[in-house]
Amino acid sequence: MNKGFVFSLEATIALIFLGGTLLYLLQPVEFSFKEVVVLQQSNDLLKVWAVQYPSHEEALYDSKRLFGEKVEVEIDGILLNESPALGDGIVTGAIILDDFLEEHEFVLRVYTS
Amino acid sequence: MNITCNGAMFSIDALLAFVILLFAVLSFTITLSNYSENILLSSKQFYLEEKTILAADSFVKNHSSQNGLLGSAILDSGKKRIRANELNTLNFQSFNDYNAGNFYINRVYSENELIYDSGLKLESCFSVKRFVLLDGQKKIITYQGCLDE
Numbered sequence: 001m002n003k004g005f006v007f008s009l010e011a012t013i014a015l016i017f018l019g020g021t022l023l024y025l026l027q028p029v030e031f032s033f034k035e036v037v038v039l040q041q042s043n044d045l046l047k048v049w050a051v052q053y054p055s056h057e058e059a060l061y062d063s064k065r066l067f068g069e070k071v072e073v074e075i076d077g078i079l080l081n082e083s084p085a086l087g088d089g090i091v092t093g094a095i096i097l098d099d100f101l102e103e104h105e106f107v108l109r110v111y112t113s
Numbered sequence: 114m115n116i117t118c119n120g121a122m123f124s125i126d127a128l129l130a131f132v133i134l135l136f137a138v139l140s141f142t143i144t145l146s147n148y149s150e151n152i153l154l155s156s157k158q159f160y161l162e163e164k165t166i167l168a169a170d171s172f173v174k175n176h177s178s179q180n181g182l183l184g185s186a187i188l189d190s191g192k193k194r195i196r197a198n199e200l201n202t203l204n205f206q207s208f209n210d211y212n213a214g215n216f217y218i219n220r221v222y223s224e225n226e227l228i229y230d231s232g233l234k235l236e237s238c239f240s241v242k243r244f245v246l247l248d249g250q251k252k253i254i255t256y257q258g259c260l261d262e
Contacts, residue, residue, distance in 0.1 A: 012130040016137045023144050031155065033162045037241060040170060044244035047198040051246060065253060066244055 034112055035090060041066050042092035042108045049106065053098045056080055059106070067110050074107040087113035157260065161239050164216045165258030169241040172221075172256060173198050181207040182218050182229065199246045200254075205229070215261045222255040223247055235259035 045062055054062065060080050063071045073080040093107040168183065174197040175184030185204035187196040208229050211218045219238060221229040238259040245254050 009126060009130050009133075012133050012137075015134060019137050019141045023141065026145070026148050031159055033166055036166060040166070041242065041244060044173070044198055048244055048246055048251060051199065052249075052251070062244065062251060066242065 038067075038090050038110050038112055039092065042090065042110060045108060046092065046094040046096070046106060050094070050096050053096065063108060070111045072109040074105075074109070076104055083109070083111055085111035087111055157237070157262075158239075161216065161237065161258060161260050164213065165239045165241055165256065168211075168218055168258055169243055169254075169256035173200065173243050173245050173254065176204070178207060180209045180211055181205050182209065182211050182221070198244070200248075202248055212261075217259050217261060218256070219259040220255075220257040222257075223252050233259070233261070235261055237262055 045066065048062070049059065056075060056078075059073050059075060063073050069083055070085040071081075072083045089109050089111045091107060091109050093105065095103050096106055098104055171183050172185055174186055174195065176186050176188040176195050177184035181204045184195075185200045187199045187201050187204075189196050205228055208221075210231055217231055217233055217235060218229075219231050219233060219235055220227060236259075238257050240255050240257045243254045243256065245252055247254070
């Protein structure tokens with residue numbers, strides 16, 4: 001045993017463990033532009049509403065056309081609908097003037113997950 | 114395997130260890146290969162989505178007299194500014210085919226109406242929906258970009 005080496009099961013297990021750790025570190029990074037798209041679409045809604053001031057029903061209808069049931073609309077602190085979706089969300093808001101130049105606060109909450 | 118001054122001694126233990134090690138190396142190589150393939154696919158998808166989102170944003174927020182596909186928003190010459198998200202169908206007359214490398218703007222829909230078709234049959238595509246005022250009417254524009262692979 002003085003001249004040579006011993007390749008043991010323990011050494012194999014250690015090598016496999018090392019390989020497994022390396023594989024775990026090499027997991028592909030997930031990317032998504034979903035948040036950017038949602039943010040752009042929310043801004044689209046607010047921009048259009050700034051030009052054509054909507055009624056509560058119109059605001060809800062427009063939002064649901066874009067986001068389906070994953071959106072909640074709040075105008076002047078009044079929640080118009082409750083979304084069954086849960087999880088992470090993106091909130092966008094703006095102050096929009098109506099036809100009589102009165103300020104109204106619009107908040108859009110879109111659930112992305 | 115024990116190597117002594119008298120020669121090599123081959124044991125079951127060493128054989129087992131050697132086989133396990135080979136399988137580990139094999140699985141590591143396969144995973145690495147899949148990983149690099151995934152990276153390649155992801156980078157293509159990233160490129161496609163990025164270009165489509167940028168082109169669609171340009172379509173609703175810019176005004177281009179050369180190519181309406183890159184900007185169809187109304188130009189308010191009196192106020193010297195672009196009215197973002199307000200489009201005019203007159204600007205659609207200047208639609209010209211557009212590509213950047215292997216990225217093509219393939220189709221544009223207003224609600225379900227096709228307003229631009231490149232005529233290309235491309236398979237790797239990505240669509241973005243934008244909410245706009247088209248001639249004063251609220252519309253959803255679907256903007257589709259594709260890669261020619």
